[in-house]
Amino acid sequence: MVLDVVDLSYSYPEVRLFDRLTFSLGPGDALALLGPSGSGKTTLLHLVAGLLRIQGGEVRWEGRPIAPLSEEELARLRLSYLGLVFQHHYLLAELTALENVLVTGYLAGDVDREWGLELLRKVGLEARAHLLPKALSGGERQRVALARALYKRPKLLLADEPTGSLDARNAERMVELMKSLCRDLGTALLIATHDEHLVTDLPELRLGG
Numbered sequence: 435m436v437l438d439v440v441d442l443s444y445s446y447p448e449v450r451l452f453d454r455l456t457f458s459l460g461p462g463d464a465l466a467l468l469g470p471s472g473s474g475k476t477t478l479l480h481l482v483a484g485l486l487r488i489q490g491g492e493v494r495w496e497g498r499p500i501a502p503l504s505e506e507e508l509a510r511l512r513l514s515y516l517g518l519v520f521q522h523h524y525l526l527a528e529l530t531a532l533e534n535v536l537v538t539g540y541l542a543g544d545v546d547r548e549w550g551l552e553l554l555r556k557v558g559l560e561a562r563a564h565l566l567p568k569a570l571s572g573g574e575r576q577r578v579a580l581a582r583a584l585y586k587r588p589k590l591l592l593a594d595e596p597t598g599s600l601d602a603r604n605a606e607r608m609v610e611l612m613k614s615l616c617r618d619l620g621t622a623l624l625i626a627t628h629d630e631h632l633v634t635d636l637p638e639l640r641l642g643g
């Protein structure tokens with residue numbers, strides 16, 4: 435399994451968010467994470483990403499519990515294991531679309547320009563590769579962020595409200611691209627969203643309520 439979440443519980447002093455949550459994702463699997471605002475979707479994604487300390491239960495990446503790993507080990511593993519997409523694109527304003535896609539390659543010293551261009555082609559933006567983010571639309575910027583998240587061919591893509599800043603047409607296109615590209619790459623997808631109608635074809639995990 436790419437991801438195992440086993441008996442995971444999490445509370446803040448004032449609120450118990452979830453109790454003994456268990457699920458697994460294999461290569462190419464997709465799961466929609468649903469629930470009202472404040473039900474703990476972001477908290478769960480942070481636990482899965484190793485960005486938040488586990489209180490009870492276990493998170494495993496390819497069978498390996500992540501809790502015992504040091505910050506340095508986690509940070510190194512995360513670079514190749516995880517892709518992240520957020521509500522905001524977080525593109526670097528002074529880099530072109532292609533350079534943004536390649537940014538993790540620059541960090542690791544393995545820049546594959548052809549693969550970066552191929553990813554931009556897959557998200558319909560090859561012709562915009564040379565443009566700065568300010569010259570792109572909101573939907574286009576978010577698709578560049580998706581291409582960047584997939585550059586390392588991650589085992590797992592975590593998406594936290596990836597359509598939260600998009601209009602209906604762009605939201606639909608974004609979700610379709612996430613689903614199809616992850617399927618093609620064998621990347622497991624965990625997508626937290628309010629836009630339930632965009633993920634009706636996916637198995638769901640519902641928090642709260």
Ligand SMILES: Nc1ncnc2c1ncn2[C@@H]1O[C@H](COP(=O)(O)OP(=O)(O)OP(=O)(O)O)[C@@H](O)[C@H]1O
Nearest residue numbers: 446447449451469470471472473474475476477478
């Ligand atoms: N650091 C913190 N300390 C205390 N409470 C927190 C902290 N972070 C989040 N919470 C609370 O935990 C609950 C869950 O927050 P979380 O952001 O995980 O929910 P969410 O489902 O992602 O919500 P949204 O859809 O609004 O983003 C909220 O009630 C929030 O106020």
